Amino acid sequence: MRFLILGGTAWLGSTIATAAMHHGHKVTCLARGESGNAPAGIRFVRGDRDHAGAYAEVAAEDWDVVVDVSRQPGQVASAVAALGDRAAAYTFVSSGNVYADTAVPGQDESAERVGAQSGDVMESMETYGEAKVACEDRLLAGFGADRSLIVRSGLIGGPGDVSDRSGYWPLRFREPAGADGSVLVPDVPGLLVQVIDVRDLAEWIVDAAEDRAAGVFNATGETVSLAEHLAVARSVAGHTGPVVGADARWLVDHDVGPWSGPRSLPLWLPLPDYAGFNARDSGAARAAGLVTRPLAETLADTLRWERLRVPQGPRRAGLSDADEVALLAARAAG
Template structure:
């Protein structure tokens, strides 16, 4: 197919473009190209998607499909409008963050959504879900349901995860902050995790797009209890030190943030309000070809990438070694 990837330089977009080239598709990437260049084997069209003439270099050509990963409604709106008459199919990578309720495990694609963002620009991650809802609507408005594939991705994992969310645990188990090898972990029975390897997500997006699949799909990994996810991370890191457990009230009282950001424990989310955030129904995507590699393989490859990239570099998620040592001391004092 003749595939236009809007982006193609960042993590998921680049993986999609590379996979499509690997399969023999003709791939053009439209991007600013300020952070990186698209993968080898692609055509690169330099453009600023916020500029009035952003699609001038590609709008006069015919495409079998377009893939877009943007979070900005204005960018998606102008792309869909510019390409609707020249592309047969539009795949938009959305997010499970579009759902209004995160407390119900097993919810499918028909669950209620957040209200769409009012405006073209998402200027804060606090309205990320609303922005993605607006993006979905813009795609459907211009391409219609029969020519649109909406991919509601869960947490993306694997080599290249600069957010630090999926690399934190294997890396910390590989290099504990405490001398005795102790690692602080959330004590959260009932909390699920649900991650998808970036390579599996990209492969499915390319195959589904090439096949003209239409509809809306939750695309993420199998739901797995947090303890099982941590056990897999320990296994790949060969960690044998103690686990020091702390419940969500203790963590919150000591200033530990959930999910990501400074002084956080990645993958941990408060219950019951987030009981379904990482436990969504993915049966529709699986019935349409989504295939997942074992979690241990993803975590092992992520750990190798983390170590090669510099284990001590500044991180966007997790506790620093100093923060964890202080918390371990506090936990020991409480227990003693």
Template sequence: MRLLILGGTAWLGGYITSTALELGHQVTCLARGASGPVAAGAAFVRADRERPDAYDEVAAERWDVVVDVSRQPGQVQRAAAALVRRSRSFVFVSSANVYADHSSPGQDETKTLLPPLVGNIMESMAVYGEAKVACEQHVMDAYGPERTVIARVGLIGGPGDVFDRTGYWPLRFARPAREDGKVLVPDAPTELTQVIDVRDLARWLVEAGTSSLHGIFNTTGETIPLSEHLQIARTVAGHSGPVVPASSEWLLAHQVQPWMGDRSLPLWLGDPDWAGFNARDSSRARSAGLRTRPLEDTLTAGLAWELTRDLSRPRRAGLSDDDERSLLDEFSPR
């Protein structure tokens, strides 16, 4: 089949492109090219999606599937309008951030969404969920439910995680900041995690688009406790040093941020109002063919990739070695 991928040069888009090629499809990527080259074997159309003529070249052809990962409502609306008569179906990569409530585990695709973003441009990640809701609506308005796949994706992990969330823990256990091997972890055993391997997600997106599937799907990894996730990361890294659990209250009091960002501990949420954020019901996607590999495989590949990078670089998620040592020095259990 002929696939048009809007993007295709960054992390997830790159895996979608390479997976589609491996499965024997013809792939064209439309992008600015700022994130790097397309995979070998894919055609490339250079275009800026903010320009009114961005889709002129690809709208002159016919496509079986269009795949889009954008967070910008204006980009998605213009793409859908330009391509709706030139393509059979549209696969949109959305996010579990579209939901209005994250307090309860096990919620499915029928739950209430945030209001859609008003306007064409998402100017801040503070309205990421609202922007993705608006994107979903633009696709549905153009293609209708029978020609649309919407994948509400959870946390993505594995090789290439430039957001640094899923690679942090195996790397920290593999390279403790202190000589005694101590590693600071959140004492939050009841918190839940869901990580979907980027390779599994990419394969499902391609198969969903090329199999005439349609509908809305929570596309997430399996739900496991944070404590189990950390133990798997520790095993993958071969860590045998002490693990130092600190309560959410202590971490927050010492300016450690949950989830991501500077001076953070990834995957930890620290807020009961978000207890269901990493625990969405993905049974519908699994019934539609989603297959996910063991977390151990994802973290092993993620660690191998981390070790190819500059370990002294500023991270987008996690503690620096200096912060880790300082916090361990300050820690005193209650």
């Protein structure tokens, strides 16, 4: 098969391109190249999708499938217009952020979406879900449901995760900031977590293209409690020190944020409003062939990658060592 990856130089796109190549397909990546070049052995076409003529070279060829990970509705619209007559199918990697209800766990693809963004450009991550909805709509309007595969991904983790959400916990348990090995964790009973390994997501996207799959699918990791996720992270790190729990109120009172960003504890989300945000039903994708590896394997591999990584600038999620030490002291003081 002939794969055209729109992107292919950053984390997810590169992993998809590599998976397709390993399946024996002919792969081309179209990107600006700001995140680097395409993986070795893959054809790279330089093009800025925000500029006219970006698709000139690839629009002169025929493709079995186009794979797109964009968050910009204008980019999806221009790709659909340029490639609609040259591509047999189009796979769009969307997000669980498209759903309006974040409170109810276990919702499937029929759940209501947020409203679509009206413009071509997503100006802020505050409208990420709305932008992805607009991308989905523009794909379906151009390619139709029978030629479109929409993959609504859950939280992606694994080696290469520069968001720090999947790497923070195994690394923190491996390298505690506390002198006695203590690690501060959120104590949020009932909170569910799903992390899908980037390699499993990429492999299924390639498999689905081979199977000519169409439709809309949630693609998530197995659902576990946050406590279970932290226990796995601790196990793969070999941590034996104290685990210091703090409830949501205490964390908020001490200026610790949820999910990601500076001075945060990754994967923690406020209940009950976000009980379903990271707990969607991916049964349809699993019935269509999605297979996910054990969480322990993902976190162990991510820990190995983290220990070799040289971070570029501040971490995107988690606590600094100094913040962790100060918070542990405050927790001990009551």
